[in-house]
Amino acid sequence: MGPYLLRRLSVAVVSLVGVSFVTFLLIFLVPGDPAEMVAQARFGHDVGEREIEMVCRLEGLDQPVVFQYIKWVRHLLNLDLGYSLISRQSVLSLIWSRFPATLLLACSSLLLSQIVAVPAGIISALRKDTWLDVVLRLFAIWGVSMPSFWFSYILIIFFALKLRVLPVSGYGSFANLVMPSLALSLGIAGHTARLLRASILEVLQQDYLNTARAIGIRESKIVFKYALKNAMIPVLTSVALQLSFLLSGTVIVESIFGWPGLGKLILDGIFTRDFPVVQGCVLFVAVCFVVINVGVDLLYAWLDPRIRWEARG
Amino acid sequence: MLEFRNVSKVFRQGWLKKTEIVAVKEVSLLIKPGKIFGLMGESGSGKSTLGKLALGLLTPSAGEVLWEGRLRTNLRSLPKEARLAIQGISQNPYGVFNPRHRIGYALAEPLIYHGLLKNEQERLLRIREILELVNMEEDCLRKYPSQLSGGQLQRLALARILLMNPKLIVADEPTTMLDLTTQAQIIHLLKRIHEKKGVAILFISHDLPVVTALAQRIGIMYGGRLVEVGSTQEILTNPLHPYTQLFLAAAREEVVPELQSNTNNSKGCIYYGSCYQSQELCAVKTPELIPVKREHLVACHLVNAAKNG
Amino acid sequence: MSSLLEIRNLTVTYRFQDRQAAAVRALDLTIREGEKLAIVGESGAGKTTLVSAIMGLLPNSAEIEGKIFFREFQLNPRILAKLRGKEIVLIPQNVHNSLNPVFSVGNQMEDLLIEAKISPNRRRRIILDLLRKVRLPRPEVIPRSYPHQLSGGMKQRVLLAMGLSRSPSLILADEPTKGLDPVRRVGILYLLKQLVEQRRQSFVLITHDIKAAVYLSDTVALMYQGEIVEVLPASLLNTHSLHPYTTALLAAAPERGLQVLRRINPGVDSSPIVGCSYAAFCNLCRPACLKQKPVLRKVASGHMVRCHAIA
Secondary structure, eight states: OHHHHHHHHHHHHHHHHHHHHHHHHHHHHSSSOHHHHHHHHHHOSSOOHHHHHHHHHHHTTTSOHHHHHHHHHHHHHTTOOOBOTTTOOBHHHHHHHHHHHHHHHHHHHHHHHHHHHHHHHHHHHHTTTSHHHHHHHHHHHHHHHSOHHHHHHHHIIIIIIISOOSOSSOSSSHHHHHHHHHHHHHHHHHHHHHHHHHHHHHHHTSHHHHHHHHHTOOHHHIIIIIIHHHHHHHHHHHHHHHHHHHHTOOHHHHHHTTOOSHHHHHHHHHHTTOHHHHHHHHHHHHHHHHHHHHHHHHHHHHHOHHHHTOBOO | OEEEEEEEEEEEEOSSSOEEEEEEEEEEEEEOTTOEEEEEEOTTSSHHHHHHHHHTSSOOSEEEEEETTEESSSGGGSOHHHHHTEEEEOSOGGGTSOTTSOHHHHHHHHHHHTTSOOSHHHHHHHHHHHHHHTTOOGGGGGSOGGGSOHHHHHHHHHHHHHTTOOSEEEEESTTTTSOHHHHHHHHHHHHHHHHHHOOEEEEEESOHHHHHHHOSEEEEEETTEEEEEEEHHHHHHOOOSHHHHHHHHHHTTOOOOOOOOOOOOOSSOTTGGGOTTOOHHHHHSOOOOEEEETTEEEOOHHHHHHHHO | OOEEEEEEEEEEEEEETTEEEEEEEEEEEEEETTOEEEEEOOTTSSHHHHHHHHHTOOOTTEEEEEEEEETTEEOOHHHHHHHBTTTEEEEOSOOTTSSOTTSOHHHHHHHHHHHTTOOHHHHHHHHHHHHHHTTOSSTTTGGGSOGGGSOHHHHHHHHHHHHHTTOOSEEEEEOTTTTOOHHHHHHHHHHHHHHHHHSOOEEEEEESOHHHHHHHOSEEEEEETTEEEEEEEGGGHHHHOOSHHHHHHHHTSGGGTOOOOSOSSOSSOSSOSSSOTTTTTOTTOOHHHHHSOOOEEEEETTEEEEOTTTO
8 A cells, every 4th residue: 555655646746846836837827928917907907117117026037937937836836826816815814715615515515415416316127117217317417417517507597586485596504505516416416426336236236246246145245245346446436436526516506596605716816817816727627626536546446455456457 | 582580579567666477588490481380378368469479460669570571560651561471360350340340341451551452443353252262151251251151251361361472370379268179170171271372370379280281381489488399290209398298298188297386597598497307507597599400490408508518 | 865956957048139049958967976977078068048047147138938946945046045055056167257356355255154144253263274175285374365366276276265155055166177288177177076075065067078077977968959869878978978969079089089070160040949959060960860859768777868869
């Protein structure tokens, strides 16, 4: 396990370095002169040459790119992500204030999706080709195909406007959480259910299950201990990866429901050309991705012992 | 002819802390043209790896594999005839053919790909000729692999490589997955191909009766090393290496060896841990494969000592 | 000796979409207490199907007709679930995929014993005992290991140990020597012989390895295309066999010159519905063989043959 862990971590570090470089380059990739953008943000749209030059010197934008990068990284290591051009708040504090909302939504969506999908996948697999299986699979496909924003609107129309049991949008109460979670969980639930079904079916064909039966182990134990552990492996890793997507803030759903999360922060930042905010968010999300990916790899190795001792020719 | 010059093949595992699996260690062997050589050993002895090295599917970690004086690595640099001179068939006949193509297409494919016979008529003629050699009816061309039995597929696998006129066939356990009666057919077929086309065969197997029925010379491998080489007659009547003796005795059901846990002996004789007549020298120095009699080579300190002393 | 397992008129048909194939046809077989029987046949003979049918492990696409009795019980899924692993045990053929790769060997062996409500300490001791009994080197290390860390030979012995753990009355061993090199083969044969002779267990060996069949069993039954074509004492197999298929099988052994005594490609349509199933390949085939199916007839004490030409 040791060498495997080390390998994963070193790959993670390399990824992070790469990500940091690309996010840093973001300002240079955006059309327009960075100095001008910063000056416009500070002094208003009609900004003169002198102000631009002053900003340039102040922010060190006239320096070679590499120096700027190093300076940026040093700031990073001090957990300084810069300041919003608009609100002058520290980007880190902005992210920190928005992240909990996204985290809450992500976790509840994920939880909801799994509560629905796992039993559905298992039942679907065990009752293969019965009408129950067909119905569940249809639901799953529907879930995967339905765009989340459209589903959001359907939910709003039905629950908020027609039945009046839930608020249209907002943040704060449990009622606010229901619809956005539903909207996001649908796609994940459909995907997970189908994946789990396929995985279980494949595992059920394996010889070792028959051996277990031949040896006399109870059928219930065979399904719920032997088959399930093997079948869960690809599913768990897929679900964990879904978490990374959710954490990046699902912009559309957050916008529709007025959910004050990361997604909305990034969106606003893009529209206002507030690139420190955008940079900071992208970096944050990338870090989440990398961390979750490493976690998934470790999880995978823990579950499947064969991975711990892989050979290469 | 095929020559292995001090060939080793090591498989590496791990990233920071490298563990090595030595599949083949310092094997030197000569396979003469038009002869059948039987390579025997237990599972894990390295015989399949050696076969793959001959085919050029693997490159040696050390040493050279030469065919008619040319290196077998970097096959693309060789002229076509040299590249196609060595062909192989393997254990699993069901895995050879693409299940989605008909046999006719599968057989014509290598001819087309290598530009060996441009004319479709010529191709068909040649395919018919080879089909007759392998004792298959022409109607198999229209069938899919799933419609044929293991024995038939193995014969077609042979047909496919024969279309390229190889000078050496590496047969890696071609009959292990086949029934007894089918095995007999395939062995007869190999004999026939050998007689009619003068093809050399490197026959890899652990089945002693089959190898002795087919091969003129036999080599025994253990733990990646070649421990004894000699004519079939010589090996059967006068096995000199302790492992060969054990192997033959086990095949004749005369002795029951214990199951070994993996021994990885880097120094000394590869057979040291299990040998019944080992001495201190065997633990520290690797014996060389030395001719003890004419054309009979053994890698054992005690045998060499007996010969000299 | 009383009969332990009785198979009456067993037919197993696999259905796949619109096609069907009978893997076992109207088979009758009786195994007595303490009997050691070998079922010899090549691939497609139906041996594995027969064994799966006895164990109740056939896939859903299989249809079974006929009855199987274990002692006085007629086997059905419910009874089989109780008998498997305790009274009837199968040592499977495919060693490499027979152990669950994500659980340790010890974990899987313990599961067996947990069913029998044995205390944890006793379980551990029993497991070590079993591993020693199958002559595995360094048995203390095995329970902690995962299947992929063990060699094929070791896995096979673990499966054997698992099979023996509850002292079953009937052991079915499916091709234990398939693909094994001579060294491992002789090891497992000797081990099986030792283990089986010690107790009064009935032992059924399924194999195409004739020498193994003779070594391990008292009686040999030869199967071809889902039917038993000959039954005779093991000691007589090499010298007194009568059915043309048996003769062809024996002749094909390398020690006897790898003779091919049957036609390579079928002379007639290879799946005759009427008549003898071996007719297409048989060198003794006569017109009657194509019209009427021969019956298993007794030709001598303990020797039965299914052939028009012989009986």
